Amino acid sequence: MTVASITDLDVTDHxxxxxxxxxxxxxxxxxxxPTTGEEKTAAPVVDLMAALExxxxxxxERRGESSGGSEATVHEMPAKPKKKTAAKKATAKKTAAKKTTRRKTA
Known part of the structure; x- marks a missing residue:
């Protein structure tokens, strides 16, 4: 857009x-x-459940199935087997005595 075309427009910064x-x-x-502005009409409310149904x-109907209220069949999910936890290993105790080391000083 050019400056001339912008200035020709009737633009108001409300x-x-x-x-x-x-x-x-x-x-x-x-x-x-308070400013009196244009009253905006509310958008029509759409019933989403009716649209989905x-x-x-x-x-x-397109697939050739009857829509006579046939409900989907519901099956129970098989129970998942519980996982076995690995046995905890006992930590080995240190039996060796602490060795003391001396530092050489200069």
């Missing part, structure tokens, strides 16, 4: 305007006036 208003209000020891039903 944040800077609101900041200047707050600064002026603080300097005059008063509360800032519809997606699953559509997928079943």
């Amino acid at each position: 944040y800077a305007e609101a900041l200047h208003e707050v600064i002026e209000a603080k300097a005059e020891h008063r509360a800032p006036t 519809k997606s699953v039903a559509d997928a079943r």
Whole structure:
């Protein structure tokens, strides 16, 4: 974009305007006036569970399965065998007596 094309745009810095208003209000020891802005409409709420159920039903229909409420079968997971812990080895005690060594001094 060129400078000319930017200056042709009708751009308003609402944040800077609101900041200047707050600064002026603080300097005059008063509360800032609330700004009236555009009312934003709320986005439509999507029911995720309904969308998921519809997606699953559509997928079943494409595969040729009946969507007549057939539930998936649930199987118990086999129990995992417990791991055996290795027996702890007893530490060998030192039986040798401490040897004392003398340092040679110069």
